[in-house]
Amino acid sequence: MIAMSGLRVVMLAVLAGSALPAPAIAALPEPVRAMVDAAIATGDEGKVRTVVEIARTTYPGDAAELDGILKSFETRLAAAKAEEAAKKEAALRSAGMFRNWDGRGEFGGFRATGNSANTGITASVSAERKGVDWRHKLYARADYQRASGVTTREQYLGRYEPNFNVSPDFYVYALAQFERDRFQGFDARYAASGGIGYQALKTKDIQLSVKAGPAYRVTEFTxxxxxxxxxxxxxxxxxxxxxDRLKLTQATNAVAETGGSAIAIVDSRNTSIDLLTGLNAKISDKLSARFSYSWEYDSNPPAGAVGTDTLTRMTLTYDF
Incomplete structure (x- = not known):
């Protein structure tokens, strides 16, 4: 009887134990949660990922909860980015033609070789408007030198180019250009072109695009x-x-950029090539110093003119 009673007690204890709730899993420690919440409050995705990864390494038992927190943050962040992109696109589409232009003015001196060998002043202005599908580019430049009442350098260039994006990498373009350079033998030279362009490289640091198409050119000689x-x-x-940061002097930090452009217009009688390469050093948010070198070539210049001109320019540029 005593043995049976003991067995009954043991069985009752086992049954009672099986009915007890499982031990609770420890929640994410409050200091860790506070650290994760602080990172999320910054909105910095990289910072949140770093903090969550450190917490996951330190508390591997809470990896599931940390993954859930990170996924929730990424979902909210993606939604916010999509909403911001939609607002930006809507603003660009509704903007008037004279809004959202970025411009740059440039003024300084030049040294020329070729049809004239002298120094003088140079000035240019450029503007660009980027929309959702369209991009407009305007450019005008003047180089001028006069000494002892005689003009020894007088060159003008104006260009307008609208682009339309047909895909992320391809676009179609139109181009209208005017030139005047009496020392190269023409009072006016007009060119119109249209064709297709390709964005070969488009990264944060490097951009490269090429374009090609037919053209029509009118030249009025002197x-x-x-x-x-x-x-x-x-x-x-x-x-x-x-x-990103280039130290030019002990007291000046600058951002340096280099870029180049080339346009070649080819016909059966005269091929012209215009190459321009420059280096910009940003002195402040708006002001930059610029060094540029241009090489201009005409395969069949008028009598008395040479085919190659070069200009070295040292200028200050102002963004507006």
């Missing part, structure tokens, strides 16, 4: 002659941010 010709255009635009 001797009164005029020529109209069908031609072909090949163009290249390149930009490279060398470094």
């Amino acid at each position: 001797d009164g002659r005029s020529e109209n010709r069908i031609a072909g255009l090949i163009g290249l635009d390149f930009a490279w941010s060398i470094t």
Whole structure:
């Protein structure tokens, strides 16, 4: 009887124990949760990932909860980015033609070789408007030198180029260009072109695009002659941010960028090539120092003119 009673007690104890709740799993420690919440409050995705990874390594038993917190943050962040992108696109689409332009003015001196060998002043202005599908680029430049009442350098260039994106990498372009350079033998040279362009590289630091298409060119020479010709255009635009911070002097930090452009217009009688390479050093948010070198070539210059001109420019630029 005593043995049976003992067995009954043991069985009752076992049954009672099986009915007890399982021990609770420890929640994420409050200091760790506070640290994760503080990282989330910054909105910095990289910082949140770093903090969560450290917490996961330190408290592997709480990995599931930490993963849930990170996934929830990423979902909210993606939704916020999508909403911001949608608002930005809507603002760009509704903006008027004269809004959202970024411009740059440039002024300084030049040294020329070729049809004239002298120094003088140079000034240019450029503007660009980027929309969702369209991009507009304007550029105008003047180089001028006069000494002892005689003009020895007078060159003007104006260009307008609208682009339309047909895909993330391809676009179609139109180009209208005007040039005047009496020392190269023409009072006016007009060119119009249209074709397709390709964005070959597009990263944070390097951008490279190429374009090509047919062109039509009208040249009015200083001797009164005029020529109209069908031609072909090949163009290249390149930009490279060398470094984020470049120390030019002990007291000046600057951002340096280098870039180049090239336009070649080819016809059966005269091929012209315009190459421009420059280096910008940002002195402040708006002001930069710029060094540039341009090489201009005409395969069939008028009588008395040479085919190659070079200009070295030292200028200050102001962004507006």
